Amino acid sequence: MEFRIDSIDGNARACTIKTEHSEIKTPIFMPVGTAAAVKSLDAIDMMEILDAPIILGNTYHLYLRPGDEIISKLGGLHGFSGYKRSFLTDSGGFQAFSLGDNVKFTDEGIWFKSHIDGSKHFFSPEKVIDIEYNLNSDIMMVLDDLIALPNTKERIKKSIERTTEWAYRSLVHHVNRGKKNNLFAIIQGGTDFEFRRISAESLVSLEYKGYTFDGFAIGGLSVGEENQLMYDTIEATTPYMPKDKPRYLMGVGTPEDIIEAVERGVDMFDCVMPTRNARNGYLFTTFGTLRIKNAKYKLDESPIDPKCNCYTCRNFSRAYLNHLFKAKELTYFRLASIHNLHYYLNFVKEIREAILEGRFKEYKKEFYSLRAMNSLEI
Amino acid sequence: MEFRIDSIDGNARACTIKTEHSEIKTPIFMPVGTAAAVKSLDAIDMMEILDAPIILGNTYHLYLRPGDEIISKLGGLHGFSGYKRSFLTDSGGFQAFSLGDNVKFTDEGIWFKSHIDGSKHFFSPEKVIDIEYNLNSDIMMVLDDLIALPNTKERIKKSIERTTEWAYRSLVHHVNRGKKNNLFAIIQGGTDFEFRRISAESLVSLEYKGYTFDGFAIGGLSVGEENQLMYDTIEATTPYMPKDKPRYLMGVGTPEDIIEAVERGVDMFDCVMPTRNARNGYLFTTFGTLRIKNAKYKLDESPIDPKCNCYTCRNFSRAYLNHLFKAKELTYFRLASIHNLHYYLNFVKEIREAILEGRFKEYKKEFYSLRAMNSLEI
Numbered sequence: 001m002e003f004r005i006d007s008i009d010g011n012a013r014a015c016t017i018k019t020e021h022s023e024i025k026t027p028i029f030m031p032v033g034t035a036a037a038v039k040s041l042d043a044i045d046m047m048e049i050l051d052a053p054i055i056l057g058n059t060y061h062l063y064l065r066p067g068d069e070i071i072s073k074l075g076g077l078h079g080f081s082g083y084k085r086s087f088l089t090d091s092g093g094f095q096a097f098s099l100g101d102n103v104k105f106t107d108e109g110i111w112f113k114s115h116i117d118g119s120k121h122f123f124s125p126e127k128v129i130d131i132e133y134n135l136n137s138d139i140m141m142v143l144d145d146l147i148a149l150p151n152t153k154e155r156i157k158k159s160i161e162r163t164t165e166w167a168y169r170s171l172v173h174h175v176n177r178g179k180k181n182n183l184f185a186i187i188q189g190g191t192d193f194e195f196r197r198i199s200a201e202s203l204v205s206l207e208y209k210g211y212t213f214d215g216f217a218i219g220g221l222s223v224g225e226e227n228q229l230m231y232d233t234i235e236a237t238t239p240y241m242p243k244d245k246p247r248y249l250m251g252v253g254t255p256e257d258i259i260e261a262v263e264r265g266v267d268m269f270d271c272v273m274p275t276r277n278a279r280n281g282y283l284f285t286t287f288g289t290l291r292i293k294n295a296k297y298k299l300d301e302s303p304i305d306p307k308c309n310c311y312t313c314r315n316f317s318r319a320y321l322n323h324l325f326k327a328k329e330l331t332y333f334r335l336a337s338i339h340n341l342h343y344y345l346n347f348v349k350e351i352r353e354a355i356l357e358g359r360f361k362e363y364k365k366e367f368y369s370l371r372a373m374n375s376l377e378i
Numbered sequence: 379m380e381f382r383i384d385s386i387d388g389n390a391r392a393c394t395i396k397t398e399h400s401e402i403k404t405p406i407f408m409p410v411g412t413a414a415a416v417k418s419l420d421a422i423d424m425m426e427i428l429d430a431p432i433i434l435g436n437t438y439h440l441y442l443r444p445g446d447e448i449i450s451k452l453g454g455l456h457g458f459s460g461y462k463r464s465f466l467t468d469s470g471g472f473q474a475f476s477l478g479d480n481v482k483f484t485d486e487g488i489w490f491k492s493h494i495d496g497s498k499h500f501f502s503p504e505k506v507i508d509i510e511y512n513l514n515s516d517i518m519m520v521l522d523d524l525i526a527l528p529n530t531k532e533r534i535k536k537s538i539e540r541t542t543e544w545a546y547r548s549l550v551h552h553v554n555r556g557k558k559n560n561l562f563a564i565i566q567g568g569t570d571f572e573f574r575r576i577s578a579e580s581l582v583s584l585e586y587k588g589y590t591f592d593g594f595a596i597g598g599l600s601v602g603e604e605n606q607l608m609y610d611t612i613e614a615t616t617p618y619m620p621k622d623k624p625r626y627l628m629g630v631g632t633p634e635d636i637i638e639a640v641e642r643g644v645d646m647f648d649c650v651m652p653t654r655n656a657r658n659g660y661l662f663t664t665f666g667t668l669r670i671k672n673a674k675y676k677l678d679e680s681p682i683d684p685k686c687n688c689y690t691c692r693n694f695s696r697a698y699l700n701h702l703f704k705a706k707e708l709t710y711f712r713l714a715s716i717h718n719l720h721y722y723l724n725f726v727k728e729i730r731e732a733i734l735e736g737r738f739k740e741y742k743k744e745f746y747s748l749r750a751m752n753s754l755e756i
Contacts, residue, residue: 320452320458
């Protein structure tokens with residue numbers, strides 16, 4: 001993986017990541033393609049309509065169905081789904097933790113039962129890497145020791161120690177396998193700044209046969225804590241992350257969360273919010289959130305966002321989408337998902353331009369004043 | 379509406395219909411866009427990916443939701459949905475009959491309660507035409523008196539008499555309104571050949587101020603009768619339908635039904651089968667029907683139909699579709715619907731070419747021998 005910083009504005013960074021499959025300009029938002037498909041969309045939509053350079057696949061889901069060995073035989077995620085750009089895959093730990101039954105964390109790994117058929121499975125750091133090889137992920141996340149927040153100091157301490165231990169096992173396994181896929185470690189530590197520092201420093205210092213991690217992620221945030229506490233935790237963590245490697249904030253978040261994290265030095269994001277909110281009728285716009293089921297859109301011929309030039313806004317009206325949503329037409333889901341993902345992808349593109357032009361602070365101010373208007377729902 | 383016969387081969391016809399919005403080469407299959415959207419697809423899909431010249435909208439559904447007056451204000455079905463080619467709309471009678479509650483047929487029209495909110499409504503021949511004006515349908519079907527089959531001779535006789543009476547009221551109303559939309563009458567009569575002849579002759583003879591119907595449909599078939607009886611009924615009816623006007627077989631059917639009806643002189647078809655079967659995992663191919671959930675497709679990298687060049691077959695494998703179907707991914711529905719509709723649209727295009735080249739019988743024979751192989755499911 002190649003990585004270079006194109007520009008820095010305050011702590012906000014505009015970088016370029018080059019994997020085997022695509023060039024990624026940061027800050028970047030990665031749409032979530034849980035089961036090798038971003039919900040309601042296909043690979044052509046992602047490449048030609050949305051022009052997304054990287055999407056995320058969920059290791060837990062793909063391991064259970066269709067199975068990583070099947071995906072391997074079909075050319076990895078790229079061959080299987082037809083999406084020829086980059087995939088980042090999580091470790092599956094978070095989904096095993098949140099979706100599986102009878103979940104049990106041991107020093108060796110995570111035991112869980114499939115939410116699909118109740119079958120029993122075990123994820124170890126090494127096994128997760130092997131699954132991610134089968135998926136041929138461009139960026140593989142290590143297995144980490146997740147905990148619910150708030151939690152005891154003792155359990156958080158155990159979590160960061162085990163996370164470091166597992167990260168080291170992952171690195172050793174990866175170096176010994178000699179594969180080219182990139183490996184990212186995950187910083188834990190809850191909202192305790194000191195634990196975050198320790199977790200970051202210990203992961204950054206890991207090294208095996210001269211190899212270190214290709215990037216670092218901040219995990220375990222956006223799990224119910226106050227927004228400001230999340231921002232403060234990020235701010236307390238990024239100074240301990242290497243400047244010359246990508247920084248990824250996992251599972252975050254709202255547009256506001258993203259711009260706050262970029263300001264604190266984060267480069268990469270993923271979240272189900274744009275696609276899930278789309279399916280539930282919440283559409284992102286420059287001027288705030290639009291609830292498409294609102295009766296006032298019944299006769300509204302304008303596009304979702306007059307400032308948007310996405311496929312949906314170019315071709316369809318609020319009135320038509322209001323109708324499709326209320327009639328529960330399948331057509332609605334794709335059109336709404338395209339719009340919300342376009343909003344996110346265009347948003348990070350605008351942030352990048354602002355950073356490159358040294359006007360990040362002005363851009364952020366303007367972003368907030370427009371979003372706060374929420375003029376669409378007045 | 380312009381209509382011309384391009385070629386005749388036996389009783390099979392290749393014609394051209396020209397409406398205000400598109401040119402339609404027959405035989406033609408019209409995808410069903412019940413609620414102003416073909417399920418899972420949008421107007422761009424229908425025009426650019428499938429190149430369908432005409433789709434069907436359901437008057438009953440659109441009248442109830444979003445309401446025909448709303449659609450009228452938004453530029454009719456064309457402006458509302460973004461599909462700029464032709465729409466044919468049914469009369470709503472069949473859906474009121476099959477979906478509504480407390481349905482009551484009187485000499486004046488049909489009383490029914492909405493399946494959406496239980497509200498009470500009345501469809502008269504004149505009211506249905508007014509709704510179809512609001513939809514700005516290119517081809518409007520008249521309200522007809524539907525009956526379940528089998529039924530008593532007496533009730534079938536009443537049905538064709540009332541259907542003729544309502545058709546005349548529709549024609550009078552339409553001529554007096556002076557609108558340019560085209561109006562088709564519907565022949566009833568169950569599977570009784572004599573009633574079909576009487577119904578056809580009486581509708582064809584209707585005339586008001588020099589105006590007659592723009593086309594004729596065969597209604598009330600494919601409701602559970604044997605295939606051969608349906609084919610025989612069509613064969614007993616088409617000789618009484620004008621040669622110089624389009625002939626439309628409503629709600630039919632399988633590819634086999636379509637080719638049999640074309641052989642007996644029918645030009646136009648509509649059916650939910652390609653889209654509904656797609657959603658249920660049944661995919662049409664040159665070689666028979668493919669059940670995508672079948673475990674043998676798990677590792678199958680070939681497209682649904684090796685002879686198909688549709689968007690789905692060009693980009694995605696059976697293995698990927700098998701996975702999407704089993705994972706209940708929304709993405710599946712659009713890809714499968716595109717394939718099945720492409721199959722139908724390509725099928726009628728091939729039939730047309732065969733008619734133009736005077737080899738309809740050979741084409742039909744080859745079609746049956748390939749379909750009968752059902753080699754995919756052996």
